[in-house]
Every structure is written in structure tokens, then in C-alpha cells.
Amino acid sequence: MSIQVKNISKAFGNFIALDNVSLDFPSGELVALLGPSGCGKTTLLRVIAGMEQADSGDVLLEGEDAATTHVRERQVGFVFQHYALFRHMTVFDNVAFGLRMKPRKQRLPEDKIAKKVHDLLKLVQLDWLADRFPAQLSGGQRQRIALARALAVEPRVLLLDEPFGALDAKVRKELRRWLRKLHDELHITSIFVTHDQEEALEVADRVVLMNHGKVEQVGTPEEVYAHPATPFVYGFLGSVNLFHGRVEGESVRVGDDRLPHEASELAHGAEVTAFARPHELEIIIQSESGVGIPAKVSRIFSFGLVTRVELEGTEGAINQHFEVETTRERVTELALIEGKNVRLVPSRLRVFQNQ
Amino acid sequence: MAGTISALYKSSNKESRYESNAATREPIWIKWTLVAIALTFFAIFLLLPLVVVLVEALSKGWSVYWETLVDSETLSAVWLTLTAATIAVPLNLIFGVMAAWAIAKFDFRGKYFLITLIDLPFSVSPVVAGLIYVLVFGAQGWFGPWLAEHDIKIIFTTTGIVLATIFVTFPFIARELIPLMQAQGKEEEEAAVVLGAKGWQVFWHITLPNVKWGLIYGVILCNARAMGEFGAVSVVSGHIRGLTNTLPLQVEILYNEYQFAAAFAVASLLALLALVTLGIKTWVEFQASKTMQSVSLEHEV
Numbered sequence: 001m002s003i004q005v006k007n008i009s010k011a012f013g014n015f016i017a018l019d020n021v022s023l024d025f026p027s028g029e030l031v032a033l034l035g036p037s038g039c040g041k042t043t044l045l046r047v048i049a050g051m052e053q054a055d056s057g058d059v060l061l062e063g064e065d066a067a068t069t070h071v072r073e074r075q076v077g078f079v080f081q082h083y084a085l086f087r088h089m090t091v092f093d094n095v096a097f098g099l100r101m102k103p104r105k106q107r108l109p110e111d112k113i114a115k116k117v118h119d120l121l122k123l124v125q126l127d128w129l130a131d132r133f134p135a136q137l138s139g140g141q142r143q144r145i146a147l148a149r150a151l152a153v154e155p156r157v158l159l160l161d162e163p164f165g166a167l168d169a170k171v172r173k174e175l176r177r178w179l180r181k182l183h184d185e186l187h188i189t190s191i192f193v194t195h196d197q198e199e200a201l202e203v204a205d206r207v208v209l210m211n212h213g214k215v216e217q218v219g220t221p222e223e224v225y226a227h228p229a230t231p232f233v234y235g236f237l238g239s240v241n242l243f244h245g246r247v248e249g250e251s252v253r254v255g256d257d258r259l260p261h262e263a264s265e266l267a268h269g270a271e272v273t274a275f276a277r278p279h280e281l282e283i284i285i286q287s288e289s290g291v292g293i294p295a296k297v298s299r300i301f302s303f304g305l306v307t308r309v310e311l312e313g314t315e316g317a318i319n320q321h322f323e324v325e326t327t328r329e330r331v332t333e334l335a336l337i338e339g340k341n342v343r344l345v346p347s348r349l350r351v352f353q354n355q
Numbered sequence: 356m357a358g359t360i361s362a363l364y365k366s367s368n369k370e371s372r373y374e375s376n377a378a379t380r381e382p383i384w385i386k387w388t389l390v391a392i393a394l395t396f397f398a399i400f401l402l403l404p405l406v407v408v409l410v411e412a413l414s415k416g417w418s419v420y421w422e423t424l425v426d427s428e429t430l431s432a433v434w435l436t437l438t439a440a441t442i443a444v445p446l447n448l449i450f451g452v453m454a455a456w457a458i459a460k461f462d463f464r465g466k467y468f469l470i471t472l473i474d475l476p477f478s479v480s481p482v483v484a485g486l487i488y489v490l491v492f493g494a495q496g497w498f499g500p501w502l503a504e505h506d507i508k509i510i511f512t513t514t515g516i517v518l519a520t521i522f523v524t525f526p527f528i529a530r531e532l533i534p535l536m537q538a539q540g541k542e543e544e545e546a547a548v549v550l551g552a553k554g555w556q557v558f559w560h561i562t563l564p565n566v567k568w569g570l571i572y573g574v575i576l577c578n579a580r581a582m583g584e585f586g587a588v589s590v591v592s593g594h595i596r597g598l599t600n601t602l603p604l605q606v607e608i609l610y611n612e613y614q615f616a617a618a619f620a621v622a623s624l625l626a627l628l629a630l631v632t633l634g635i636k637t638w639v640e641f642q643a644s645k646t647m648q649s650v651s652l653e654h655e656v
Contacts, residue, residue: 049549051545051548051549071548071549072548072549072550072551072552072553073551076549077549078545078546078549080542080545080546082542084542084543084545084546085543085546086543086546086547086560086561087543087565088564088565088567097547097550097552097560098550098551098552101547101550101551101552101553101556101560102551149546149550150549150550152550153550153551
């Protein structure tokens, strides 16, 4: 089922959670709502589910206005961050709950319910836990049971609120892959909320980036990562090095120093903020005067393939902090040691004009 | 009192480790001094009165004791006490659960006012509570003339006693449930609604089972107070022998008439009720902690 939200606004007292948000969720896609905490992503999810009432705007489910549709009639499956499993019921009863609550006429006989519950438990690979209580399960198991419970009522949409937020890193990674696989099997329109950019980029067909109740960018993971539309998106999707300066022809002038930059449509003298990812910064020792930002190596970390170098700005760039990703060979070649003075030159610079 | 059950949910076997660890243990003499002080207090203020009641009740022999118990006035007092509790406790069960459900699961205007209102019977002296009923329903009260016209009697009747008992025992169940329900949050209810459950289904299948032990605990406390209430009931009862005397009032009357053995005999009935209540309460607490512990223990394995 497709979902459209149109001009949704929602405030809690003085706090604006959603500010005129319009989005389209096509049928069958797995979409991530990504943003920092307090950006309104969970509120948007709850508005779509019907658990929260928007101050203004419409939610269209399959093109139909859902304003008067009660939560229990929207046929959405909702997975909560803290699972919200019924603690006094066994895993089996939890999954069977939605089926048993149906009006008598639509309710399946108990043996059909049992079959369906076991099928779902097999789908989430936890059939052997049917008689346990939620308190006896691990976090990852609980979340999979919560998902099975949501799927039991055959929802038209699956909404997941930070589904892996309360799990440890390893389990999170496993479940992420598992969710993607499950979605490829079921093709149910799904929206999941997360503040973890890696999770969003890895799992979703499309990513919606939100900040301060507004949508910053919508696109495939490749699009939003490679072509961030706003400084916020650039900063949120990974580590960044940031420079404030002015455009001067083929370079950006930062204080007394110069950063090479391909010619852009930005006017000469425009105030800009420039970004470079850690792997897009080059460390050089010798330089023609004024090219690159002066900095001093403060720490060097070598884990696996990538070596991370942390630097503190010197001279004109004092109090600035930089991060560079390079190879171990390069570090040896430059004879980098802590305390060494170097210059940083970006191989690629993303420039945004200041508003 | 409130939150005893919720505290139980959190208790684990960590205390025993703390206690048996030499590094965290106090010297033996501190331990035994504290235990001795506590036991002495317990013996003088709690155990001694109980023993005195029984000894005094039997001071004139078993036959006097037995005669007092089967006396028609005593029997009618027992009957009235049971009647008042049987009406007041179920009503307060319904009011209390509704109030706690509304307060813990919904946001509405006047919520804090409602909480204050529920606490009122705790803060008002029971005698004042009884007087309020006399002032409202008594012959000289607000509705006195109207009630007399329609031949309805409230003060000095069982109705008045039941009303006063309901007032005094009102907070027990609600106060026990509110913190428990608030601690459990609304997520499970929301999950149930999304899964298609209707309002009463959510209440019956999710909310109520989750507060089961807290609810039973509240009912026990409510019942104990309903049977033992003296002040408010005393004001509205009128002390009509064999008609409007509850057990505590009967004790007072007998005592004032210097029938000490009889007074203590009736008092021993109340003490017995208290002991039974305590027994059930302990059992409930044991059950609640057992359920929780078996779950958490298996989880650790």
C-alpha cells in the first residue's frame, strides 16, 4: 500500500515536531526516516499509524484520506523501540493476540490461528521459543517476536520505530541484514525510523533525512551520500571536516590560506562553508605557500586497512579539529609522528553558500 | 504502602550477595544491636497488645468468651461489619481501577485535581468525614428535609455506615494501582490497539493482568480498613444496639460498660481478621515475587 503525507504539522506546546512535511512512500519500498533525536521522525511515524493526531495536514493510505480511520482499522503493523511485548503472555499468545482480538465473525478458528502463529514464528526463526515469556528472551529475540506479532494481522504497512535502537552493535548488524532479507521476501511497504546513518544507508531503498521537523533530502542511499543537498545532510552522513571561507576564483580562501576547488557557479567573494570527508583530505609536508590548511598531528590510529590521523589546526586555523583517513603506507612515507606540522589539502571539496 | 508491589518487582537476589560479602558487611555487634532494638520494639508495640487482647478475652474463662461471641448483639455487629465491607470493597475496586486507569493511561485537564481528590480521605480525619455525611444527609442537613419527605433514612442506618466506609477506604486501591500503572507506561496498550483490540479488550487482556498482584494487594488493604474503621462510622452509626453497631463500635460500647472480658473477646475477633488479612497479604507478596523471580532467574540462565 502506498502512503502519502501532505503538509503535516504537529507541535507539542512550543516545540515544533513536524513543520509542513510532505512525503510519498511508494508501494513495496523500504524507506528509512533518518535524523537526530528530536527531529520529528518518530512523531511522523506515529501520525501515519494514527497514534498521534497531526495539527494540520493529511495522511493518505492508498490514496484515501485516513483522518477518520481509527488506528485499529488502518491495518498497520507497528514495531516499538522497546518491543512492547505483552509481558504476562507467552511468545505464542503475543503473536496470536491480533488474530484473537478480531470480531467473532472474522476470527479464525483456534487451530488455524495456531498454524498461522507457528508459521510466523518459523519466519522469524524462533519457533522453539513459543512457550517462553518475553522476560526470558534476549533483546534481539524480543524484537523479532515483536515483528512476528505485527505481521500476524497481515498489515498493509509496516512501521518500525527505531527497531534496533536498544540492541548491542553486533546483534543490530545481524538483525539489519535479516530485516532487509525479510522485506525482499514479503515486499510490504515499510518505514523505519533510525538515527543511525549506517543502518539507514545499508538497509533502505530510500532515505528521508529530517532535521528540526523538516525534510532535508529524499533519495536512494547512494544519492544522499554522494550528493548531499544541504550542509546538514553532509554533516549527518558520516564524519566531516569543515572550513569557513570565501570563494576566490578557483579556490576557497580560508583565513590566509587557500584550498583548491573546481570552478563553481558561486559568485566571487561569496561566504561559504566547505566540507571534506576524512578520506578526501590529503596530508602534505611541503607546499607552495598558502595552499592547504596548516595543522599539527595530534594522534594516529591504525586499525586494519585504514589509518586515521587526528590533527589540530595551527596558525590561522587554531582551535579547529581535523580528521584524515589514509593508508599505513602513506603514514610511513610521510614519516608522520605526533606533533609534526603538516598541511591539509582536500582532493574534493563540497561547498555550500552561507544563508 | 503504595508501590510495595512495584518495589517487589525490582527485588532480586543481589542483596544476599551483598550481605554475605565480608567486604560490604558491618561488624557483628552492630548487626545484632540493630536486630535487638527492632525486635524489642516489635515485641512491645505489636506483639504485646495482641497477646493482651487474647489473655484478657479469656480472663473469665472459655464459657464467657464463647457466650460473648454468640451473643445476638455481637453476631449482628459481625454481620453489619461484613455487609459494609462487602458493599464498600467491590465499589471501591471499580472506582479505584477506573480512576487509576484514567490517571495513568490518559492525559486530560484536571488530572492533578483528581489525584488530590483521591487522596482527600487520607488527609481528612475520619471523624470529620463522618460529620460531613451527617451535615449533608442528617435531619438538620442539606438534604435532610427532602430525604425525610421521601422517607429515606441514611444517617443512623446501614446505608450511612456503608457510605462512610466507602469514603474512608476510597484511596487504597487507586493509590496502589496508579504508580504501578504509570511505571508500566502505555506502550503495551498502544501495541494492542494497533493490533486491532477494542478499548475493553485492551483493558481486560493487557492492563488488568499486568496489575493483578497490585490490585489484590490494594483490595486486601481496603478490606482491612473497611472492617476496622471506627471514627467515621462512629459518627454516622448512632450506636443503636443490635442494629447499627459494627465490630469496632461494639468493642467500645462493651468497654465503656466495664465488660472488659467481653470487649476483649470481640476485639479478638478483629485481631483474628487482621491476622488472616496479614496471612493473605504475605501470600500475595510471596506469589508476586515468585512470579517475577522465576522469570528473571530463567532469563539469567
